[in-house]
Amino acid sequence: MTTPTNSSERHADEFLSHTVPPTSTTLTVFAALVGLAMLALLIGFSELGPIKVLASLGCATVQACVLGYFFMELKQADKLTWLVVASGFFFTGIQFVFTLTDYLTRHLGVL
């Protein structure tokens, strides 16, 4: 590549600061996801009683985090993207808390 002469060409290289991970990394992350999926199925096919649902959701959350951090490139994302993702989960939390606070306190003992 020739030495950039104008600011446009100098800045054109900035997109290289965000790199696409090599294939070996992708395959490693994929192996981790497959392992987690098998763990999720193992939990699902077992009889853990009341903790089964928590274990399943915990495993799903870890899978989602691995998928998001590596495959969805949150690892390299800027702060604004992280803020947007966090806000999504924050508002989902509001959805859960306010809705369930209402519904689960209705008809107490009368179902």
Added chain:
Amino acid sequence: MTTDNATVPETSYGPVAHHFNNMGQQHATVRLGMWLFLVTEILFFGAAFVAYTAYRIWYPKDFEAGSAALNAGIASVNTFLLLISSLTVTLAIRCAYVGNRKGLIRNLILTTLLGTVFLGLKAREYQLDYVEGLIPGNVALTKEAAENVLRARADNPNLVVNNFNENLKVVLKHNGFQGVPGKDYDPSRVQLFFMFYYGITGLHVLHMVIGLGLLSWQIVLAMMGFFDFKSRYIYVETLSLYWHFVDMVWMFVLPLLYLCGPHTFGQAVEQFKLAIGLGSGSGH
């Protein structure tokens, strides 16, 4: 804003749109746009899961019974299909990034094929649910359920039955579910579970179909040489964000809907064999 952007850099990176200062900013904006859309999708599915959570907390045993009637075998295979498709779409980004057109097209086609197989298995699952009479409402009785009702009516001619409940009892008996209807679970409430099952999986299927359409479009663009400008890998990456999100939703659908009730690995294998025509069961 500098006027330098009027000059298109003579690189293989492709032109920067006039309202961006540089390619890095343009790419970051494209990514942010897709993430903003995905946040709305999180809220969209979140609403369905909130409703599911409320009813599951109210009726846990009925939801377990409903889950026991589902085909965990197909769901398990679909999980791995989606994971592999996430891998292939990520490899497609790498191919676009380094300018490997053939690899890009190959990986996009593989992703599309895997998604299509997923939808094929899902369609088969819905067909089996229909054959087994697991549609909420007063659907037709299956053969075995009708025989059970006839036997019951021999003792009690005035017996009133709900067809879905009767069909469900047959399916659960075949799946080895130990609960007693009326005592351990209420078959009528299981219909609520099935509304969530069809609603949530139906929404997921809709998103898969849209994703497959976008993938097909990108395959055509790749064949036309659109991604020969390496900086355009960002559009493959943007599509992959959507596809990974659909996979992420499935990661929560599996334990909440399919694995909520009692299932065994052997049962899942038998259910999958039945689904692809290798099983010994012939419907109920």
